[in-house]
Every structure is written in C-alpha cells, then in structure tokens.
Amino acid sequence: MIRVQRALGALLLFAAGASAQDAVDARIRLAAGDAFELRRVAAAEIKQTLPTGEAQTIRREIDARHDVEVVSVREDGAFEIKVTWARFVSSQESTASTYEFDTAQDKDSKEAVPQFLMALAGRGFTAVLSPDGSVSEVKGAAEEAAAAIETLPAMKLPAAAPAKAALLSEYSNEQIGNQLEAVFRTLPPSPVEPGATWTIEHRLGGSLPMVATNTYTLSEVGDGAIVLSLEGAIASNDAAPPVNVNGVPIRTSVAGSQKGTVELSPASGLPVKATIEGALTGESVTGGQLVIPIERTNKITVTTTPKAK
Numbered sequence: 001m002i003r004v005q006r007a008l009g010a011l012l013l014f015a016a017g018a019s020a021q022d023a024v025d026a027r028i029r030l031a032a033g034d035a036f037e038l039r040r041v042a043a044a045e046i047k048q049t050l051p052t053g054e055a056q057t058i059r060r061e062i063d064a065r066h067d068v069e070v071v072s073v074r075e076d077g078a079f080e081i082k083v084t085w086a087r088f089v090s091s092q093e094s095t096a097s098t099y100e101f102d103t104a105q106d107k108d109s110k111e112a113v114p115q116f117l118m119a120l121a122g123r124g125f126t127a128v129l130s131p132d133g134s135v136s137e138v139k140g141a142a143e144e145a146a147a148a149i150e151t152l153p154a155m156k157l158p159a160a161a162p163a164k165a166a167l168l169s170e171y172s173n174e175q176i177g178n179q180l181e182a183v184f185r186t187l188p189p190s191p192v193e194p195g196a197t198w199t200i201e202h203r204l205g206g207s208l209p210m211v212a213t214n215t216y217t218l219s220e221v222g223d224g225a226i227v228l229s230l231e232g233a234i235a236s237n238d239a240a241p242p243v244n245v246n247g248v249p250i251r252t253s254v255a256g257s258q259k260g261t262v263e264l265s266p267a268s269g270l271p272v273k274a275t276i277e278g279a280l281t282g283e284s285v286t287g288g289q290l291v292i293p294i295e296r297t298n299k300i301t302v303t304t305t306p307k308a309k
Contacts, residue, residue, distance in 0.1 A: 023191035024218060026226050027131040028184065028269040030070045030079050035307040036270065037086070038066040040183065040300065047295040048284070056095060063089040067124075067307070077131050083180075084124035088117040112154065112163050119148035120171075127177065131269070133185030138173040145171035166243070178203050183271060183302050186216060186228060186262050194218050208252055209240035216262070225272060226264040234258050234278055254282030254294060265304075274302040 043061040065087040071080045091100040101114045103121040125140035204210040214232035235255035242251035258278025280296040
C-alpha cells in the first residue's frame with residue numbers, strides 16, 4: 001500500500017545542480033549477469049519479566065550474507081534472480097543459551113539455530129524482483145529450509161517441534177519474499193520530487209508476524225547516492241494466527257516505532273546502505289492466561305556490494 005503526498009513549499013539543497021522540481025526515478029535497473037552481495041545484520045535486545053518476577057534479557061544478532069545473481073530480465077522488465085544463503089554469523093546471550101558462531105569457520109554446534117544455519121548455508125532459491133522493488137514468485141526457499149532441517153537428527157525429536165515450526169515459518173516462501181521486499185521496496189513506482197513523502201506498508205513475519213508502516217522522505221539527491229529518511233510504526237500482525245507450541249497457542253502483541261535512513265545507488269537503484277532502529281513494548285500470552293511483559297529494541301543494517309561478473 002503506497003500513499004504519496006507532496007510536501008508543499010519544501011525547499012532542499014541538492015548536489016549536481018538539481019533543483020527542488022527535479023523528479024527522481026530510482027527504480028531498480030539491472031541486467032542479466034549482474035551480481036551483488038546482499039548483507040542484512042539484525043540485532044535485537046529483548047527484556048521480559050517471567051511469571052516468577054525474574055527479569056530476563058536476551059541479546060541476539062544474525063549477520064546474513066546472500067549472493068544474488070540476475071539470471072534474466074523478463075519482457076515486462078522484472079528480474080529473475082537466484083539467491084544463495086552464502087554465510088551466517090550469529091550470536092546470542094541469555095541465561096538459557098549463549099553462543100557465537102560463523103558458518104564459514106565453525107562446523108559444529110550444540111545449539112539448534114547454529115546447526116540449522118550451518119545446514120542452510122550454500123543452499124538457495126529463486127525469485128522475481130520488479131523494478132519497483134516488489135517481489136513475487138519466490139520458489140525453493142521453504143523446500144531448502146525443510147531439507148536443511150531434515151539433515152539434523154535433533155530436529156526430529158518431539159521436543160524440537162516448536163523450534164522446527166518456528167524455522168519453517170521464518171523461512172517460508174512468503175516470508176522470504178516479504179523480507180526481500182522490505183529491503184528493495186522503498187520508493188513508489190512513479191518518480192517523486194525532492195521533499196516528497198510517501199508511505200509503504202511492509203509485512204514481516206515468521207514466529208512473530210509484524211506490520212511496518214514506514215513514511216519515507218526524499219531528503220537528499222547527489223551523484224553518489226539518493227538518500228531517504230524514514231519514520232514509521234511497527235506492530236504485531238493481529239490478523240495472523242497465534243503460534244502453536246505442542247497444542248498451546250502463544251500470541252505476542254507488541255507495538256512501537258522505528259526510524260532510519262536509506263541510501264540508494266543512482267545507477268542501479270539498489271540500497272547501498274540502510275539503517276533502521278526501533279523499539280517495541282507489549283506482552284506474550286500463552287494459553288490465554290500466562291502473560292509475560294516484553295520490551296524489545298531492534299537495529300537492522302542492510303548493504304549491497306556489486307560483485308565482478
């Protein structure tokens with residue numbers, strides 16, 4: 001969903017002699033054979049109060065690196081891309097579990113998530129990326145995630161059912177498509193003038209389905225980058241069904257805000273660098289009775305780096 005509103009009387013200074021009336025078209029422009037690394041670093045700190053009154057803090061970070069190649073360009077201008085999960089660097093610190101690993105260096109771990117990511121690294125999927133950043137026809141992500149899980153004996157145990165369900169949800173074709181759109185879809189499909197603002201809704205998900213509604217402003221245009229600023233609201237998707245763990249429904253309801261910047265390449269329209277920080281508060285309800293208050297802060301950094309053909 002996109003709504004574009006012109007900021008009346010907005011005057012900004014831009015490099016290369018651009019005026020306040022110059023419309024910017026930053027649609028994605030790629031060719032068959034183009035390749036780049038997409039890197040997404042997601043860091044979170046989660047504070048929750050257990051029913052016993054004990055305060056618990058969980059800190060985790062996942063640095064996911066993807067190799068992206070444009071296989072072909074369709075007649076309608078959309079790009080058929082091949083995405084490979086190339087490398088994961090992840091860490092977690094909590095009273096229940098603390099680990100740090102790198103799939104490029106570490107080959108074994110006792111923790112479920114590192115085991116899964118090690119099995120996932122090197123696998124891939126395909127998708128169709130439109131010039132406006134929308135994503136469709138994701139194929140193979142869910143199947144490759146399921147195949148990675150099947151290589152792990154521990155994931156076949158009954159006690160691993162909740163973790164398995166969460167991973168399959170996080171790496172479903174739909175959710176992978178939503179994640180890619182959150183990276184690439186930042187501008188409306190038509191050119192916008194400097195100072196313009198517009199709103200885009202992103203649906204994120206997995207074990208915690210979310211809806212992010214970001215308002216972007218075209219704040220700077222230069223030879224080196226097109227810079228967008230963003231402010232938005234983020235909240236759990238209450239329309240999504242609760243997570244089911246061994247027959248017990250768990251519904252997490254949180255809401256908050258986020259802000260950040262996005263730098264786009266004038267040549268390709270790809271995000272050279274994006275940084276978004278946000279804070280959420282709410283609660284998790286298990287079985288309709290057990291309530292656990294939650295506070296969460298997030299920081300997401302996205303970069304793309306061209307690779308030689």
